[in-house]
Amino acid sequence: MATALLLALTMMGQAPVAPAATPPSDDYGYVAWCFGALGGYVDLYDQVMPEVTRIEKAFPGPDGVEASLKTYPEMRAQARTDMKIFTAAITAAERASPRPISEYGGAAVKKGRSVWTGADSANKARLAQVWMSWSPPGDCETRAKALEKRSNILGKALIYNAVKPVEPAPEPTVASMPEPEAAPPVEQAAPPEPVMTPAPSPAIEVETAIASPQASTKAEFVIDAADPKPCPGRLEV
Template identity: 50%
Template sequence: MSALLFALALLAQDAAPAATEPAPAPVEAPYPAGAPKDDYGLVAWCHGALTGYLDLHDQVMPEVTRIETTFRAPGRTIADDLQVYADLEKQGRKDLKLFARAMEAAERASLKPINVRGGEAVKRGRATWAAAPNLPKARLAQEWMSWTLPARCGTTAKALETRAKLLGATVDAGAEMPAEPASPSEPPVEAPVEAPANPS
């Protein structure tokens, strides 16, 4: 067998197993930093973060317009670029409705009240924009222009809403948020140990 044929045979052997290997599993979108890990809490956090973003729209748009006008991308008009932000706002309003529906469905289906926990998660989401009043307007506009809703928000909200509607009161809306740690001055309370019964 010639060296060329031998090399081709080796290549064919190496390629054959690769065709039978299963495709890699799709990679799940990561959790946003600081967001709860349960579905209900995450959707509430996303609601808060998106609300904070949308609330800044009118404040930042003059500076966004100035930036887009100053730094032009070739082949695009300023109207095209500004339309992107209008479309993002429109989509954001739709996403807020989805998040609100999913949260409401989970709250109705839960066996215990969870809306207070949801309110706390909304606040945590909005807190992602807490530094906005202290930023220079150009920096705030740049942060706002580069922000995107985490990919996990929409898929989790749809799944939560569907599960809550299908399963009703049997839905698990997620684990409770972690409780505040006990202060060091308060020793943990231990359960009393019962003395063994005296044999008769």
């Protein structure tokens, strides 16, 4: 619808913006172009809404003015959601690419935003009419999701096939011996209290006299008849 309106306005010499630039054919460039074009649409919201409101009130739809005006904030919210999807796809593709492609993506974004070139100097009513009828290509979201999925798979394959450098083995470290812990002080036991023992009673010494009987022995003398000898001593009468 936007392309037809732009063509009609161009033929009348009243085209407010540049004709839609042809988006790149590859998915990465195409999604980047969609991001740029949709970003320009969101950025013009505050600028065109006063004129959009005037047009809706002048030409109310079958559901009334309030119902018509309610759709524009919803369209802006949906556009911001779609831009997050495009951003995720672009980021995944740049990470998975073996060579830098962000410069090419940036050029595609600028090409998409060029759809709205001349909006600042265009007639307010004409700009509002184009903005109200514009929408991004229907396959922007589909191609963005497909691009993100392929990029994530490719990124995992690149990580898997990458040769991991061999890291040198860490030098062995000698563990320091812990210092011996001081032995806990030994508590000295208190000396036992002296036990008071009763003094022994004085023993009664008993002297015992042991009498030894006097033994008297008498010497006996035998006279040998073959060799008689005088009897020693004296003869007692």
